[in-house]
Amino acid sequence: MSEPVEPPTPTATYLCFSVGRTRLALPAPMVAEVTPRLPLTALPLAPAHLLGVVNLRGRPVTVLDLSALIGLGPSRPTDLYIIATALDMRVALPVKRVHGVEQAPTPPDRPPELARGATLLDLPALLQQALAMLP
Amino acid sequence: MNLSIRARLTASILAVVTLIVAFQVWYFPQVQELAAMEALESKARSVTELVAHQTSTPLDMGYADQAHEVLVGALQDRDLVSLAIYTPPNLVFAAAPADAPPAPEAWPTAVTITAEARGVRVDVPMTTRSGDHGLLIARYSTQVLANQRVESMYQAVLLGAMVLVVGLLLAWLVANSFSQRVSVMAAAIQTVARGKLDVRPVPDAEQDELGDMARALNTMLASLRDIELSVQRLGKGDLSQRVDGVGDLADALNRTIDNQRELVRRLTGTASAIQSVAAEILNASERQAAGAARLASVVEATTNRMDLLHASGERIADSSLAVLDDADQTHADTLVISSRIYQLTAHSERIGEILDAIRDIANKSELLTINAALEGTRAGEAGRGFSLVASQMHRLTEQIVGAIRDIQDLNDDIHGATSGTVHATAEMTARASSTAQAARRIREIIQAQADVTGDVTTGMAPVGGVVRDAVTATHDNVHAARSLQDLSTRLDQLVARFVTADEGER
Numbered sequence: 255m256s257e258p259v260e261p262p263t264p265t266a267t268y269l270c271f272s273v274g275r276t277r278l279a280l281p282a283p284m285v286a287e288v289t290p291r292l293p294l295t296a297l298p299l300a301p302a303h304l305l306g307v308v309n310l311r312g313r314p315v316t317v318l319d320l321s322a323l324i325g326l327g328p329s330r331p332t333d334l335y336i337i338a339t340a341l342d343m344r345v346a347l348p349v350k351r352v353h354g355v356e357q358a359p360t361p362p363d364r365p366p367e368l369a370r371g372a373t374l375l376d377l378p379a380l381l382q383q384a385l386a387m388l389p
Numbered sequence: 390m391n392l393s394i395r396a397r398l399t400a401s402i403l404a405v406v407t408l409i410v411a412f413q414v415w416y417f418p419q420v421q422e423l424a425a426m427e428a429l430e431s432k433a434r435s436v437t438e439l440v441a442h443q444t445s446t447p448l449d450m451g452y453a454d455q456a457h458e459v460l461v462g463a464l465q466d467r468d469l470v471s472l473a474i475y476t477p478p479n480l481v482f483a484a485a486p487a488d489a490p491p492a493p494e495a496w497p498t499a500v501t502i503t504a505e506a507r508g509v510r511v512d513v514p515m516t517t518r519s520g521d522h523g524l525l526i527a528r529y530s531t532q533v534l535a536n537q538r539v540e541s542m543y544q545a546v547l548l549g550a551m552v553l554v555v556g557l558l559l560a561w562l563v564a565n566s567f568s569q570r571v572s573v574m575a576a577a578i579q580t581v582a583r584g585k586l587d588v589r590p591v592p593d594a595e596q597d598e599l600g601d602m603a604r605a606l607n608t609m610l611a612s613l614r615d616i617e618l619s620v621q622r623l624g625k626g627d628l629s630q631r632v633d634g635v636g637d638l639a640d641a642l643n644r645t646i647d648n649q650r651e652l653v654r655r656l657t658g659t660a661s662a663i664q665s666v667a668a669e670i671l672n673a674s675e676r677q678a679a680g681a682a683r684l685a686s687v688v689e690a691t692t693n694r695m696d697l698l699h700a701s702g703e704r705i706a707d708s709s710l711a712v713l714d715d716a717d718q719t720h721a722d723t724l725v726i727s728s729r730i731y732q733l734t735a736h737s738e739r740i741g742e743i744l745d746a747i748r749d750i751a752n753k754s755e756l757l758t759i760n761a762a763l764e765g766t767r768a769g770e771a772g773r774g775f776s777l778v779a780s781q782m783h784r785l786t787e788q789i790v791g792a793i794r795d796i797q798d799l800n801d802d803i804h805g806a807t808s809g810t811v812h813a814t815a816e817m818t819a820r821a822s823s824t825a826q827a828a829r830r831i832r833e834i835i836q837a838q839a840d841v842t843g844d845v846t847t848g849m850a851p852v853g854g855v856v857r858d859a860v861t862a863t864h865d866n867v868h869a870a871r872s873l874q875d876l877s878t879r880l881d882q883l884v885a886r887f888v889t890a891d892e893g894e895r
Contacts, residue, residue: 267766267776269759282766288759290752334756352755354783355762355776 266360270353270372271336273321273329277353277372284377286337286344288352301387302328308346310337317346323380340377394571395564402560403553410549418541425534429468430502430509436466437511437527438500444474444525448482449517456483468529470508474515475524482523496524507531570599574606586610586617616642626887628653653887660884663877671870678863681856688856692849699846702839709832716828720821727814734807737800744797751790758783 267282292308294317300306305317315337321329332348339345353372360366365374440463447456460472464485473489474482477496481489496514503510508530515523570592577588588610593603619632619642628650632639758779765776 269763282763285763287763288756290756333752352759354759354787355766355780 263359263361265357266366267355267357268366268368268372268374269336269355270368270370271334271349272351272353273324273349274326276324276326277370278320278324278349279366279368279372279374280336280338280377281374282355284338284340286339289335289337289346291331291333291348292335292346301389303384303387305329305348308335310344310346313344315344315346317348318380318384320347320349320375320380323384324375338377341381343381345381395561395568398564398567399557399560402564403557406549406553406556410545410553413549414542414545417545418538421541422534422538425537426509426531429529429531429534430511432468433509433511433527433529434500434502436463436469437513437525440472440527441513441515441525444483445515445517445523448474448476448515448523449519453483457485460485468533470528470530472525472527475526477522492524492526496522507535567599570595570603574599574603577606577610581610581613586613612636612639619646623649629888649887653884656880656884660877660881664874664881667870667874667877671867671874674863674866674870678860678867681860681863685853685856685860688849688853692846692853695842695846695849699839699842702835702842706832706835706839709828709835713825713828713832716821716825720818720825723814723818723821727811727818730807730810730814734804734811737804737807740800741797741804744793744800748790748793748797751786751793755783755786755790758786 268279269282269285269288270277270279272278289310292310294306294308296306297304303319303322305319307314307316309315317335319329321327329348332350334349334352335346336349336352337344337346356369358366358368368374440459443459444456447453447459456474460474460483463469463472471484471486471489473484473492475492476482479492481492493512497512498514500514501512503512505528508528511527511529513525513527515525517523573591577591580588590607590610591603593600593607595603616632616638619630622630623642623646628646630646632642632646761779762776762783765772765774765779768775
């Protein structure tokens with residue numbers, strides 16, 4: 255759906271999705287693709303938020319439990335993975351549902367006003383946090 | 390009988406007297422004659438020997454005159470007819486009277502007495518001192534004896550006649566007296582024999598056998614009167630008495646009374662038992678009659694209802710035939726429905742599979758549109774149009790997914806409904822089949838029932854007749870029971886007329 259883009263307010267593109275009942279969003283440039291569920295290989299001695307790795311077209315991708323990382327409790331098995339890139343890392347985030355790509359006004363001093371109250375995730379911070387939690 | 394006894398007694402006495410008189414007339418003159426004859430012979434012997442002694446001396450001396458005188462003197466005896474003294478050889482020495490018969494040829498050597506016609510001859514041989522022999526013959530007449538005999542006979546006859554007359558008179562009197570007393574008793578006994586006890590006592594003052602008989606008769610009459618009184622009281626139903634007196638009759642009467650008392654006691658018991666039984670029978674008969682009447686009404690009602698039932702059964706049989714047809718049709722319809730439902734279920738499942746495939750495609754399309762939008766974003770301003778199209782397509786795919794979800798929900802509803810319907814249809818088919826079978830059985834049963842009700846209706850007619858007969862019979866029973874009760878009541882009253890010992894003590 256096309257939205258009129260007004261020059262005075264810069265807009266950005268976001269991917270909206272749901273983890274549990276929480277609507278979240280990521281900046282579209284961070285998202286590589288959305289895939290169906292892939293066979294998950296669990297890692298021994300891994301922390302709880304590191305679910306394992308998946309094989310994405312021959313490349314191993316780490317699967318992070320986004321729900322656990324943002325404090326919503328352990329996630330349930332989901333049908334979709336979001337493949338995102340941050341800090342030069344590719345991670346797979348299991349999500350319940352992907353609502354779509356939307357453009358939202360992004361003022362420089364405030365968070366973008368996303369449709370239906372979605373929260374913009376700071377993926378690099380989350381990754382830092384996850385890496386910090388590694389032994 | 391009186392005359393006979395009298396005549397017999399008189400005749401007996403007359404015969405005895407006649408015998409006695411005849412004996413006297415025949416026997417006593419003979420005895421007297423014999424005694425007189427003996428006395429005559431004795432006297433003749435002694436007189437002749439005396440004459441012989443007195444004449445022995447004259448004979449010795451030959452003095453015939455003296456001898457003659459002695460002889461004549463001896464002739465003073467009236468019985469002496471003649472005396473003669475003979476000397477040998479047949480000479481008459483002396484004789485008185487003079488015409489002496491000749492001497493016999495042979496002279497006896499001892500005194501001999503010889504009976505002659507109308508007399509007795511005594512021969513006495515005489516021996517003188519000189520040795521001369523003589524013979525004295527004396528002849529005695531029996532004329533006096535004969536006269537005495539005749540006279541005596543006359544006297545005896547006279548005496549006999551007198552005795553006969555007096556005896557006859559006495560015999561008549563005695564016999565008459567006996568006969569009168571006996572006839573009085575005979576009359577009394579005849580009256581009793583005719584069955585009447587209203588007899589005056591016979592005179593019983595005489596102290597003889599007839600008096601004993603009369604007293605016994607009076608005692609017997611008194612006893613009979615007592616027994617008659619008892620029997621009369623018994624006839625009036627008095628069973629409380631005892632007949633005084635001894636004897637077989639009194640004992641028999643007492644035994645009879647005892648037996649009758651026992652009989653009356655049993656009859657009383659029996660009568661009361663019969664009365665109670667008759668009451669029960671009457672009660673039962675009335676109940677039976679009421680029951681029979683109710684039964685008759687019930688049978689009539691049953692007959693009417695059986696007619697109605699028969700007609701209804703016929704109609705039901707007709708209707709059941711239609712029901713059977715309907716059930717068969719329903720069964721066939723349910724089979725068709727069942728096959729269609731099975732088809733519908735299969736189609737629904739197929740639709741579900743197709744929907745799964747479509748949803749898979751839609752999901753993949755959604756991902757494709759998202760990734761396409763992301764790709765467009767990465768292309769920058771050049772990919773803006775592409776992103777726009779991708780977003781539109783994403784919306785479309787979302788709508789498609791929503792539509793698929795709706796269709797899937799609908800299909801799930803259809804599938805659930807059809808699976809429930811399949812189950813219900815199977816039950817319906819089974820029920821339709823069993824309904825058809827049941828309808829068939831119902832049809833058969835109803836037909837049989839209609840036949841049976843027809844038979845019953847036909848059979849109820851004689852039952853009604855029998856029940857009517859039973860009602861009549863129970864009415865007869867009630868009538869008979871009432872009669873029995875009346876009879877038993879009358880029997881009880883009859884028995885109550887007997888006065889038994891128990892009531893007599895009261």
